[in-house]
Structures are given as structure tokens and as C-alpha cells.
Amino acid sequence: MKTQSLLDRQSIVVLALLAAAAILVPVLNGIMAPGSALHLSDHLVPLLGKYICFALLALSVDLIWGFCGILSLGHGAFFALGGYAMGMYLMRQIGPRGVYADPILPDFMVFLNWKELPWFWYGFDWFPFAALMVLLAPGALAFVFGWFAFRSRVTGVYFSIITQAMTFALMLAFFRNDMGFGGNNGLTDFKDVVGFPLQAGATRLVLFVLSVLALAGGYLLCRWVISSKFGKVLVAVRDAESRTRFLGYRVEHYKLAVFTLSAMLAGVAGALYVPQVGIINPSEFAPANSIEVVIWVAVGGRGTLAGAILGALVVNAGKTWFTGALPEFWLFALGGLFVFVTLFMPRGILGSAQDLWERSRQRFRTNRPAEALSPAAE
């Protein structure tokens, strides 16, 4: 368990790599002349940015699943809520540049002839408010949902399934055009963010760097949480919940706290994702998406924060490559990967690597073989 110090070796490596990415990408894309072998093509910048956002999302899932045994199959909902909060801000930024040139109403409202802006759109033209909502909207939902669920000790599979229900319900809700979130088309055709045009390469680079910083920040936050006594309690809850109760810990409070925190992280990821992909629509709420996130974590290595990041990057890079190279077969590959990992690498890429490392250390230190390190299943 690498929960001893805030900055263990692994963290340093992760942060170093992130720093490298934050520097290299702008250099390779901005400074290197197009056409030169080292030039990083423009279309890769938002793509990598997207991966980074997904990595942050995966990180948030790993925090609760890997360290507290809470498997949320609805984290896509928090991601999407953060995305919508940002999307609404970007919509309001369009101002009179929409096709109907309505100074206030977004196009889709004019188009379904809404008369005035719904109350919940107020304030989103002001960036600080939007930024606040990016945290609050997912946070509040997670808090309310978690408060109900954890108080009545809904655990394991049941929790996972009602989180699915939650995100599914939200998806249906956001699909409704009457909701005032643009229905199936969602929010799109963004022009600029805090004054900078989204189409400009520079803006993209900045967004990319911001995403990397957010990821690094998120990583450090998670490290800090799990290396504190709080983190030890989380692991205790994961491994022996009732024991923790009998020790006098209010397990539900811990779960609620970490669940809300994780939801906010997901929200931030969503907020950074939207301007880079240029659209947010209800299919982000699709239960399938949330499940996929869990799978990134599983692939990378549950309970090892770095693994979550790794998994997100690997799977999505693979997805990009397959959908381009072997369109007909990428689902086979994706499905196969999930089966393979759960069967043969229950602790994911990084976890397995760690096991090897641990084992060699063990053998080196004492002859007693390490016991199964895999955390007790819920």
C-alpha cells in the first residue's frame, strides 16, 4: 500500500510525465514547423486534451472504487453535469453571434420559440459563477444521492445499480427538449471561452495545458487524501466495513465525503472536456459511458491512482486507433480487452507490475511469500 508519504516514487514519476506532456505538446505543436518529423499535428492536441480529461475522470472513479470500494456506475453523470455547466457558459458567450442573432437566447431556444431564458440559465454568462457550478452541480447531486444511499447502507452491487438508474434517469431527462438543455442536440457551436476563440490553436494548447494541470492537481489531491489518516479509514472501510464501524467510525460520513469529492473531480474533468470536443449532449449520461470509465480504471490498475490515468490513456488511444484503422473490429478488440484484463490481470497493468515488484522485494527480504494482495471484493 503506497499510502505512506504524500510524494512516493510513483507520484514523482507521474507528475514528471505530466509536466513533460504539458511542455512537450505545446512545443511540438506550436514551435516545430509543420511537416517536420517532430511536429505534433493540430488535430492531436484536442485529442490528447480529451484523453487527459478522461484520465481525470478515471482518477475520480479510482479514488472511490479503488480506495473505498464504492463502485459507481454513474460517474458519467457527474462528468456530464460539469460539462453542461461549462457548456451553458460557452452558450451564453456566443451572445448575438448565433444564427438567429438573439442577444440572450441560445439558438435552440429561439428555434423552439422560447420566449425568455429559463431561470436556471441565469448567471452562466459570468465565468466565476459557471466555474462554481462546475463544482457545485455534481457535488450537490453526489451529496444528496450519497446521503440517502450511504445512510441506509446501500452497498456493493445495489449501489452500483442505483447509480446506473441515476445516470439513466438524468439521460432521459436531458433528452427532453422541454428541459431547456437543448435536448438531443445538446449544446454546441461554441465560439470562445473567456474571450479567447476556441478555434484558435493557441487556445487549444492553453486548454490542453490546463487539463494537464488539473489532472496533476487532481492527482496530488487524491494522493493527499489517501495518504492521510482519512485515507487509511477509507481503505479500512473497503476491507472490513463493519470492523470500522465497531471502531467507532461513522462509515457513511466517510463515504459521503469521498463520493462528493470524487464527483467534483469528475465535474472538473467534464468542464475541461467540453470546450475541447466542442459539444455536450445527453448521451454523455449513457450508462454505457460510466461503465467504460470503470473499465479504464480496471485496465490500468484499481487502487493505484497512476493506474487509473494509465488505463484511461491506453484504452482511449486504442479506441482512436481502432476506430480509424479497423472500424469493423474495434468493438471486438475493446470487448476482448475487458474480458482479458478482468481474467488475467485482476489488478490491471500497474497492479500486476506492482505485484511483481512486491514479490521480488518479498523474496529479497524474507522467504515468506506475500499473501494475495488483491483487496477483498465487495
Added chain:
Amino acid sequence: MSIFNISRRNLMALSAAALVSSALAGTATAQETIKVGVLHSLSGTMAISETTLKDVMLMLIEEQNKKGGLLGKKLEAVVVDPASDWPLFAEKARQLISQDKVAAVFGCWTSVSRKSVLPVFKELNSILFYPVQYEGEESERNVFYTGAAPNQQAIPAVDYLAEEEGVERWVLAGTDYVYPRTTNKILEAYLKSKGVKPENIMISYTPFGHSDWQTIVADIKKFGSAGKKTAVVSTINGDANVPFYKELANQGVKATDIPVVAFSVGEEELAGIDTKPLVGHLAAWNYFQSVDTPENREFIAKWKTFTKNDKRVTNDPMEAHVVGFNMWVKAVEKAGTTDPDKVIDAIVGVQVPNLTGGVSEMLPNHHITKPVLIGEIKEDGQFDTVWQTDGLVPGDAWSKHLEGSKDLIADWKTLKCGNYNTVTKKCGA
């Protein structure tokens, strides 16, 4: 240990993407071919409709190459799978344009996928041909809409029902997304302008993939048995149609009692249904496989040989791709280059024969002229054209029946503007 691990993987993340680029760039730099992007979902929920369009494009490109290619170069299709995932559409579009350097892209089906790729095409200044009937209210410099605008499908259909079937009561049933919403708004406005009373219009929306239609069909029956002739105008989206029609058949709603005219049900969709109970229900399109013209006969024959399956049907969006592709080819020949700006200028006014015996023209608003056909479903899952417009109908980018857009026009030839306001005489206001 873990150090190497991470770094390796992290590199891979980058290199995987880089790999794509280099792999494709390798061929892109080789200038002997003109690349054509095909952006249709081959997996996910939309694969059901879009896969066919991918095949059509492959066929058309093959045909063109048989004819000696374009500007003396061979055409090469670049197929990608956006997997019914809207952000992925944008990502793939970006890849096609900036990596593969495609000369034009043929793709998208749903409005949301189009909306998602729009900014990309504007930014990278490329060309998209969009082959599906849609809600209108849009005209972009970089997009050519070869599918029907509402005035090329919905309104003629309603007129037909009113005249030929004497319909007085209307059910506007649709899936809850932007195309049905808009179409129904337009129709509602239109019907009211024709003196239909509000109580004679029933509007109902259902979620995507709605599968339990018992209540709604029952409501329709109830609404229909008020003594006045009733018809259903259905903008129900793809997947939900099969259970809808099955329920109609089960509850014995016959076309002679309450005809249903659909705007999103074509030969492909019917291929999934037992059509015997549906005989007489209608669809409004700009093309039917059953249309008997030499062009169409030839096309169908080619299609069946290309797919090596004589059960394969053809449908309206396929024709739209045929027309769009031929227009693009003509425009490129006219401009003598595939440079988007030149092609965009050259293509307006280009005329190509469509498959229903007319000659479609690309209009300054980047929509095309189309005939409107009303067909009744036959037992064999084909349509029997029972009415069609005398000439071709020009597509309106902006509906005259929506207050938001009634003053807007699009003209990329002279005004160079997609949303010119005829009142304020300003572009984009």
C-alpha cells in the same frame, strides 16, 4: 519498475495517436489519389442506418474510378467509424481533414452528429455532404444539404392528405428530438394557417427507442374516432418505428381508417417489418426504390451486384449521396481542382440528374431541388407512388412558418451569407 511501465504506456498513448497520423500521412503525401472521407457510424445505435450509406459511397467511388477517376487521378475512400458517439464525430472529422487531407467528406445522419462536426468543417474549411432529411434552419458555407428540408417533405405530405384523403384531424407523433420538434412546429403553424382548429391537432413526443406503444396507439385510435377523418404524421425516429408499426397492426389501425404518413421510414426500415398489415400507410420522400426510371433501374442493378445481395434495398438518403457525389464530381471538374473554396464556388448551380427522372440543382442556399413523392406501403415492403409534385421543389434553409426564421434567407453566391435577414438587411442579424 513502475517507472518504466508508466513512461512506456504514456509514450504509447502519444505514439498510438501519432501512429495513426504517420500511417495515414504516409499515404496522404502520395499525391496520385484524391481522398474522399466517409464519416458514417459502423457501430453503435446509428450503425443500423448509416452502414448502408458507407457502402453506397464505396460503390460510387469505385464507379467513378472505373470511369477514369477525377482530374486524371484515382479516388480513394477513407472510411472511419465515429461509432454513434457525437464528440467522436468531431474528432474523426478533424482527423479526416487535417490528417488524411480528404478533399470532401460525405457523412453524418443525425442532426446532433452534424452539429458536432460543423465547427470543425468551418475551422478547417472543408466540405461536408449531408444526405439525410433534416429540420432545416441551417445553412453553412462548408456544408451541402442533399437531403430534404421540411418544405420538401412534410408540407407536401400534409397537403396530399388534406386534398386526397380529406383529413381534418391531425396527430403529430414524433421522437423527442430536434427534427420532429421543428417539423411539427412548422406543420402546426402551417395547419393552423390552413384553418385547422387547435383541438383538431394532437402532438405527442416519445423518447428514443421507445418500445411500448400501447397507450399512444390507443390514444391515437381514440383521437381518430371523433367522427372526423384523422391521419397521423409520424416523425418517429428509426428504431422506435418497428414496435410502433407492429402495435398499429396489432390494434388493427388500418390505413383506410387512420393513415400514417412517415418521414423517417424508408425501404430499409420496412425491411425489418412484416408489411402486410401496413399496406396503405404512407411515407413522403424524394425517392423510392420502386420509382421506374432508367437511372434508378441502373442504380439498383449496380447496388445489388456491388453488395452481392439482391435482397438489398435502396432508399432516399442513398439517392441523396448519389446526387451529392455527382454534384461534387461535376463541381471539381468545373473548378479543375479539389480546393474547397473553388469547389464551393463552382458547385452552386451545378445540375445533375437524380434517380427519379428529374434534374436536381444545387441552390445558392446549399440545399438542392428535389421532387416530392408520396408513397403507400405495399405488401412487398416497397412503396407505390400515389402522388408526386409536378416539378422539383427547391429546399428552404429557413422555414417561412417559424417566426424565428421567417425573415432569414441563405445565399452563398451573391450575399455570401447563410442567415441574411431580409428585414434588417444584415447578415447574421
Added chain:
Amino acid sequence: MFCLRHLLRAVVLLVGFTATAVAGPYEDALPKFSAGSYSETDEAIGAVASSGHPMAQAVIEALQDGRLLAGNGQVFIRDPSGGLVNAATGQAFGAAPADLKPVRVNNRVRRAIEAALGGLTLLSPNAGTRMEAARAVFRSRDEAALPNLDKAVGQEGDAGVKQALQEARAAILLTKADASAEDRLSAVSTLRARGDQDALALLSNLSADSPPALVAAAQQAADAVRSRLEFWSAVQNVWYGISLGSVLLLAAIGLAITFGTMGVINMAHGEMVMLGAYTTFVVQELIRTYSPGLFGASLFIALPLAFLVAGAVGILIERSVIRFLYGRPLETLLATWGLSLILQQGVRTIFGPTNREVGTPAWMSGAWEIGALSLTYNRIVIVVFAFSVFAVLLLVLRYTSLGLFVRAVTQNRRMAGSMGIRTSRIDALAFGLGSGVAGIAGVALSQIDNVSPNLGQGYIIDSFMVVVFGGVGNLWGTLVGAMTLGVANKLLEPYAGAVLGKIVLLIAIILFIQRRPRGLFALKGRAVEA
């Protein structure tokens, strides 16, 4: 367009006259069939029907079956044997003139045909035909049919048909201004007795300028019918709920075994349903090509096959993947999710991405009318089917040794093992059973939903909701859960609409799980702590 039409018509009429020497209403009408305009055809039908000409019925029936050919003013009937008969003269006609086209029909023409045939066949010897005719006349309310109608009512023996005839007569008389007052009043009461939507429509649309007494009576009758219908529509709604519930039950019941008793979160469950549906498709294809006669039985043939196919795949999955994951439910979730992707894409590559047609056997189409309640046969079949599957499964689990073993293994694997039960084999069989049942569900769902690679996805979430809501590890819970959700959904739909209704329901389930974290029929006691 129009002027052209008229020109054409003029020409045609001209030709028509020259063609037919003896001119009667019938002969005059015939040429209109060759005008190629629906309105002309429409008129022609009316004229021919009312002409009383012996050929009239034959002509109209031919038109209905697309056997009426016309070309430059001449009209021919192709009799089923293929020979041509000149409609005007009635004599057989060897060499057909060129450019004969079948007269085209559209809805409007079809309606005209129905009405006309209705009037003509009222006196047919066949009771069924007479019934149809009566219904047709009721719909068309064609006064011309009145004399025939009176005659028919007079001599009708069959009570059902007689009533239908009287209703038809009433429908005409009610709106017939010059009919006698008592006739019209009796018409009102007849319609009131009929008491369905059509009757209501007639009664409530009675023009206000009819005699006040009549209007009052009609008003009263309409109210009576209305209140009756309201009651029935409530019942109808409950029925819809039940039938939706049984669909949910079918989808979820297999899951109740794999998830409920084995604790495997089988995300590929929906794909098992899909496999069942595709099996049905394949079976029907084979039948269509080899022995169309068997089509009626296709579903029965498909059932066992679907069970075997899905079951086999299930066992394969269990042996190859799931058995390594027991006690790690969440891992099974991930693995089976992967499998579901593979299965979907597999089906997509084999059968193509588009919907496949699964036909409905004749015996499943149509509806059963009781009161103002119409229960469509296929829904009835599905409800009955769902409940019987449930019953069989219950019996299997309770009384067969397999069931016994399954329960033993799921309750205490080690103990069961030590008692000589081959637990791994039981696991495989149980999983196979669950999957097989899903396959059977697929056969039923193929009747109401589209058979596409995405079929399963549509049901997976609902299925889990049902199982969790009902209480894991308890088949009865699944039954009650499915029915509750189904009915609740349908009762909500009229008020909240389809989408909101579903949302409300999901939220309700979430809250319910808070109250009873282990569902409706939860296992109590220490077992839970394990």
C-alpha cells in the same frame, strides 16, 4: 396538372363511348377506371356499385385484389386462372390488347371499395362476409345501402350479424334527416347499446338542427357511453400495465437466476435475449424458404431452439469466463460487459446492422373485444407466456434436483461441494438455464420489438431495476417487481407522458432502495450478513 387531368378524362370518355355500344350507368362508369386518376376510379366504383349490374361485384372485387386491368377506355377482369374477361360485355377475351395496366388504388379508393362491397355483399350467403359487409356499411354510412340493409335485417338468422346490421342501419338513420322520428330515436338507443368510440362519435356529432327530442336523447346516450368508456379505459390501462409488466418479467426473469441466485452481474444478459430473437428470425427464414406451411408454428419451433442457443452460449461464457470470477461480482460485471460488446458486434457482422423481419403468425394478430376493452392477441399470448415461463421456472427450482442443487450451491458452496454436489457443473447449468430463459424471452420480444443488434441494450437496465426492486434471490420478488413497475409506468404515462413517467419511476426505485436496501422480498436474518 389539373387541366391535364381533365383533358385526359375527356379523351378517355370519348374513347369509352366509342368502345361500348350499349350505354347504361354501368357501361358509362367502366371507362373511368382507365382514367388513371383516383377520383375517377372513386366515382366509377360508386356508379358501378349502384348500377345493379350483375358484373358489378366481380368488377369491384377484382379492383380490390388488383385484378382489374384497364387500357385506353377498355376494362378487363383477370380471373384467378389468368384468363381475361371483358368487364363491359362479360365474355372471355383471349388476346389481351397491349398496354393494359392494373387499375391502381389508394386509401381513398380502398375505402370506396369497402363501402361498395359492403352494400353489395349484405345478402351474401356467408355469415362472415355479411358481418364484414355490415361493419363496412356502418363505417361508410352509405344511404344507398339502406334498402339492401332493411332486406338483410329482415332475413338475417345469425344474431351477431343481425345486431351488426341493425347498428349499421342505425348509423345511417341517425344522420338521415328524412327518416322517421321513432326510427332515429331507436337508432340512438341501438348506438347507445353498442356504446363504443364509433357510437360516441356518431351520437356526439349529431347536427344540432335535428329535432330537439332527438338531440336530447343523443346527448343523454353520448354521456352514458362516455362514462362507460372512461371506466373501460381505466381497465384498459391496467391491462397495458400488465402486458408491459410481463415483457419486463420475461426480460428480467433470466437475470433473476444469473444475478439473483448466482450473484453474477451479467451485463451480457440483454444479448442472450437478442440471440433468442435472432434464432426466431433464422427459424422463420428457413421455414419461409423450405416449408411456408409451417409458418404458424414457427414460434413454437423457435422456442426450444432459442433456449438451446442462448443456453449453450451461456454455458460457454460461464465455463470460459465467469467461473473464474465467483465471489467477485463487480469483476463479472466488467467481463460480461466486454462479452456483450463482442456478442453485439458479432451479430452485427453476421446478420448486418439493420433490423431483421420477424413475422407474426396469423393466430397472433387481431384483438379480442370484451366490452370496450380490446386485448390484442399477441399481448395476451405474451402475458400468458410470461406467466407460464415464470411458473415452470419456479417448479424447476423448487422440485427438480437441479433446482435443489442450485439452491444448495448458492446458499453454501463449500458445504454443497463437500456433500458431493459438483458445484462447478451446477454453476454452468444454472447459468445456462438463466441464459436459456433469456433466449426464450427473445422469441417473445421479437414479436413486439425490432430484431437488431441493439435489442438487448434496451432491456438490460430495466431488467436490473426489476430484479433489484423485487429483491435479489427471489423469483416472486421478480414477478411482483415486474408487474408493479409495468402497471405503475402505464398509470403514470397518461399524466406524466412516456419520458417523465419513466424518470419518475427510476427515482422512485432509487428512493425505494434507500428504504429497503435489499428490495421488496429481501432475505432476512443472518444470511444477509454473509
Added chain:
Amino acid sequence: MNAPVTPSLLYLDNVTVSFDGFRALNALSLAVDHAEMRAIIGPNGAGKTTMMDVITGKTRPNEGTALFEGTYDLTALDEAAIAELGIGRKFQTPTVFDMHSVEDNLLLALKEERGPIATLFSRRTREERERIDALLERVRLTAHRHRKAGELSHGQKQWLEIGMLLAQEPKLLLIDEPAAGMTDQETADTADLLRDIARTKAVIVVEHDMTFVRDLGVKVTCLHEGSVLAEGSLDAVSSNERVVEVYLGR
């Protein structure tokens, strides 16, 4: 609520618990004094574990009163609150946090502020360290302080868990079969440890191992079918006809 204030530390009166029909506890009454050690014996299903569940708030009794220090109504509090009151519990099968080091196990158990905020910002103090050192000494795990608890032997886990109980500084310890799966030596040592603990704290020990109970040499309560069958010195109890019949056999 106006409960009868009793001098005894733990006071159970007429406590009944039934799981769908089956009565796990049947009008059980029991009183334990401050710094008393009590051994509970009885056949399987006699309700020993259920009694502990009631005392620790895991199970709510259908009827009856359970008072701690004569004032706190245990039936109204949840596990955490009861633990805070000063009731520690050791499970039948040793449950420690396998993934944590021995040291961390004790750290988590230390009597300190339990709230999320507190733990999130808490930093190791010297004083904590000393307390942990002392505990490690007492349960003889000093050598293993950095090993994962999961790697300990069965007996060591038992002791670690007892150590965690002590770290909580409870007034009452509930200890379920501490001798199970231990060598004779370990068993004897455990008995010593418990007697030592019982000098300052009340201890309830559930045990099957008669020699162990004899080693403890304390008042014994024999449960049967959810209620007290006999109570008194071990000899008195074990000579009781019914006890012999239902439990000791022979």
C-alpha cells in the same frame, strides 16, 4: 425515556430478538459490573453472537432494554456511537485491516477524534507513537509493526485485534472466542492478557474452550436457546443438570 438507573455497567433486561420466526434471543437478562470479567458459554445457536450484536448496536432487539452505565440506551444507538461510549468488540474470526500495516491498524483504533475532517487533517504526533509502541509491546507485535496485517499468523491476528480493542480504551470489551485456533501456549498467554485487562475494564468473553474458561476463573453464564440457563462459578454451572444435558454432554 425514564430507564431504571442500575449500578451495573451493562444491563440487559428481557431482550428478545427474532429473525422471521426464529427467536435468537428469548427474554435474555444479564448484568455485568464495572471491571468484571464474565465468561459466556453455550451451544451453537444459543444466541451468544446475537447478544453481542445487540450490545454493539448491530442488531435491534424486538423488545427489552439494554443499558450501558445505567443511562445510555444501547437499543437507540448505532455501532459508531456505542463504540464511542466505550464498548469494544472482537469478532469470532479475527477481522483486522489486512491491507494496512500492524501499526496503522492500531493507529486507526486509537481513541481519538473520529470525524472525517479531523482524520483528514490529522498528523502523526509523538504521543500517538508512544501509545502505539506501548500497545505493540503489550500484544507482542513490536517486531511486526511494519508488516501488513494480512500477513500475520492467526494467533497474531487475534492479538492484534485485542490490541486494537485496547487502543480504543473501552470500558467494556466483548471478546468472541479468543482462543479459537490457538496453540495451548498462546491460549494460556491470552488468558493472562485478558485477566490483566480485566483489572481495569469490564470484559465479556464468549468461549467454548472449557480449559480456557477455567484458566480465566471467573463468573460464568451459560446461554441456551436465547436465554440464561445457569449462572455462577464454572464448577456450579458445569454441575448443573440442564447444562450438562444441553451443552457439556457426556
